[in-house]
Amino acid sequence: MDTADSLTTVDHGGGGGTTISAVHPDILQTHILTRLDGPTLASAASTSSQLRALSSQDHLWRYICNDKWPSTAHPRVRRLISSFPSAHRSFISDSFPSLDHRHPLRRSPPNRRHTSPPPSQLFSAVDLHYQTKPVLSKALATETITGLMLGADFRIDLLDPKETVPMPVNLDFRDDTCESDLEENLTLSWIVIDPVRNRAANFSSFRPVSVDRNWLTGDIELRYVTVLPGDRRGEVLQCCAIVTCGGREGGGLHVREVSLQVEDMEGKNLGWEESLVILLEAVEGGKRRIGKRGGEKEGYEMCLKMKKERSERKKRRQKRLEVASIATAVTIFVAFWVFVVIRILQFLHLV
């Protein structure tokens, strides 16, 4: 970018006076930059050194941040964000793009991972939107120590067991279109903040990658999956944020459960210790996707494909083993009879 900045000093004969620098910097900062959305502000900031200096004000980014994720307005989260290297700007650049599933398909080997103790608390800022209407915004601090001590399954629950949140729209719960409607419109952002290293990452795929209806209770379960690299090549883990919606007596929908967990390829929940390490690794070193949204589902499909391939491989191996064992059995059987026949022939011959 420096090469480009040096060029701005050249006087452009053709379009002299029509550049935006004709506007007083104060007006630019207080009236124009405040009206931009996040991505545009980011690209405006990288066009010239003057605009960069003007847009480095934290309050510009704070507006965008609070507008996009209302949960970040929580005083505790705000205090955390203010200790980030360049406050809200770093936070946005960490959490706005989704994690890229294509980048390393393998974690760094165990001996090269740094093993600092996990933070005693893990912060989550969660926002659920139906189209543009906020449904639920909550900041949550999770104690890691109890989970680590108990060795329980890793799971962060946002809502208390009896707490429910009504949906702002009137949808018929029993209707079949309800599922596709939710899949289309219900977006989730789950930002995990590491309070020690001052980093954050968004562990939701923004739109659900799968929608299922529970056959027993009829609840609709939406999964927002981020694919994370596993230990071995070709192995992946899924970080699932799950939103469960149930029906209400008076009609309409409400959100029953919002939770985050880490699963391996078989869908088994990983324990606290491993999950924490994986999440924090992803927060710190996970590649963020550059460009537009839309690849999340593809990542999930890749994961499903890998899972299928894996089970097929397993099946193939089993089949091969089966064939081999049958062949062995047949050989032994034949050999035995040949042996017997030969003995009989020998016996007859001798007689």
Add this chain to the structure above:
Amino acid sequence: MSSSLEKNMLILRSSDGEEFIVPEVVAVMSKAIKNMVEDECASNTIPVPNVDANILAMVIEFCKKHDESEAEAASDLKTFDSEFVNRGQEALYDLITAANFRDVKELLDALCQNVAEMIKGKSVHHIRIQFLGYQLFEILTSNFIWNIWCDRDFD
């Protein structure tokens, strides 16, 4: 309000000497002029430095419309606003400067909103060409150099 004998008419003189006669109610939409009138430090001719006749005429047109249509439907005003701010960049920036200098809040808001809409959703190169007066070849060369720089192996 004013002790002026001009039957509530004020004369505004632009930087290049042209004079505009406007009703006081229209002129005081500018906070700066309003303050001058209230302080009674305005003779019937108010100099408006830094703003030339062209721009001043536009500002007055805007203020007049907003003053007249106070009773009219808001949607009507909106279409007028959107048509009004639909101008070339040079005029737009001059208008912004004038509106800020004369402190006409509605105009400034409408103009800045328009500029923000223009920038919204554009890429870095697009903004550079459109708003910073870059030429296409500069973008291409800088991009070329930048790409070579980025393609280096850092490890």
